[in-house]
Amino acid sequence: MNAAPPTTPALDLTSDVLALTRALCDVPSVSGDETRLADLVETALRALPHLEVLRDGDAVMARTHLGRAERVVVAGHLDTVPVAANLPTRLLGEGAAAELWGRGTVDMKGGVAVQLACAAAVTEPVRDVTWVFYDHEEVASELNGLGRLVRHHPEWLRADLAVLCEPTSGAIEGGCNGTLRVEVTLPGRAAHSARAWRGVNAIHAAAPLLQALADHPAEEVEVDGLTYRESLSAVLITGGIATNVVPDRCVVTVNYRFAPALSPQEAVDRVRALVDGLGIPGAQVEVTDLAPGARPGLDHPAAAAFAATVQRLTGRTPAAKVGWTDVARFAELGVPAVNFGPGDPSLAHADDERCPVADLDTCFFALRTWLTEPTG
Template sequence: MHSKVAALDLGQDAVTLTAHLVDVPSESRQEKALADLVEQALRGVPHLRVDRDGDAVVARTALGRAERVVLAGHLDTVPVADNLPSRLDEDGLLWGCGTSDMKAGVAVQLKLAAGLAEPNRDVTYVFYDAEEIASEFNGLKRLAERHPDWLAGDFAVLMEPTGGRVDGGCQGTLRVEVRTTGRRAHSARSWLGENAIHKAAPILDRLAAYEPRRVEIDGLVYPEGLNAVLINGGHATNVIPDFCTVTVNYRFSPDQSERQALDRVRDLFDGFDVLVTDSAPGALPGLSHPAAAAFVAAIGTAPAAKEAWTDVARFAALGIPAVNYGPGDPTLAHTREEHVVAASILEAETRLRTWLTA
């Protein structure tokens, strides 16, 4: 493995470069080794200015073009699931943790950064940490707070896996704990207690009966989801539990603010104690913006709604219209079977290169 962390060769084709990136483990909060390699490789490119904050690396051209675009991608992955090292099979599939989400996109960024000395727009390439965990750790969030000038631009492309299409906007996400309490007792004398887990049954009933909205915005349909994702309660197998917590995740359409989403959840669980543990806004598609429309036309595929939360929301908060676009199937993200079609990596590189040079 030690030989795998040798310097990145940005002259390699994007598929080989993706495999190299995948073979450098970079679970969230453990991205330093990969960030070091990215920084080292980009500092060797004469037409780029390179800055670093923590394990985030930002490289920029400064050609005085009329428009600046931002290409952003995260370096971290979810925990490895016995799916390293990478493997390229005879069918042209590259397997391994992070292949789809999103080291294929990062490889494309690196190829463009190294190869485009005279793009038709100034370009900022952002490689950041801790996207896959709680938003408080997110490297793009940190950059927006500490160095908003590093992220300045007229348009942004987040290189999340989209299957090679343009995905507009993103869902918002809200996590709450819905709590019940009871009275602890010996299970042999359960009538002396009050079972908090039993009290959680109406919470699950309301979730099962809930009909998620499907919201159309600018021709794109955003399906919502409201689900229990964790449940915790009890002390021991011979004790009537006096507490139970159901963690609920609401993926809401970007037509709602965080406040409106929370109000909807609190209305649903009226009568229960609801505690917010994490929240992030969605982002409207913004495809009518001239830069976004030009990008969609250049990519040449029909846009769709992003059925997830992504950091396009952070760019939207900065007043920068943004879309998701990248190689890889988003439905394979975080799975043991994660892989990417090698040809899709090369196709994404070609389309972006054409957009930045035509």
């Protein structure tokens, strides 16, 4: 007779943030397999009488209704990239040097633990709060659970400010860069490689483009007081059908991470202008992915108050988010948004993913303080 699968313990939202992070991480939730964790989160939130709870697929939302002058959304995703023999979690080091190792500790169950702990602890916030826990962030954008919530329940996401608990090492990172991916197709003419002069080598035709990309400076752009660093890179190249055939086609995939001062169309125009300026005969540019950036939004009173609280408690000043995050989805809704969460973002998705325990405590304390301090 087969033994019943082990029962996952319920989440204790009153435990310390470290214990809660471990409990979340030790329930694997690779994108597409978030149901068990979403069930645990939903059950824990429904036990809190001060919150209204809504479930949509494997996304869970909960909100207060206190009639406050402002409402903020605090959001985080439940899924992770695939596990790489880095679960269950391990706690290494002691005291201020202690680190929690394992998949999801940085991206981003440490942030989710901070959310859940605050949702339980802050029963009468000075701003109404909508807590959002969503699925499928680490995969194709069309599957993104936050995007689905925007379509199904836009009224739940209306707010004066959104905080996305992505890893930022406990500092506020405002807005985000946009991202553009294009395929540049370069034509040639096939020939036997023993008589290469009879053909036109499409891979060789890519040389001016590759050199232009290699020479392109990483521009720094100031937007609303924060400095964003752009990048323009070749990320894939394909061409050729056999080792004895001059290739008649080459495709270079180019990724442009552009500052939020640019609109998506302006970003496309810049890349097209670069390719057109090279004068490569027959070169064609096709946009395959495009997501807008988000301005910092730190001029909003709620965001300014949050930044002031974080700086007072940690000494950390706001910086620009150079990668793309879901703050851009809030920006499209007209909601200013910032990134704030525990863990070094450079360790996200790494096999040695690990989060300082001090970051967990700092982020919980800062978020709780901001939600409870008088606003006037």
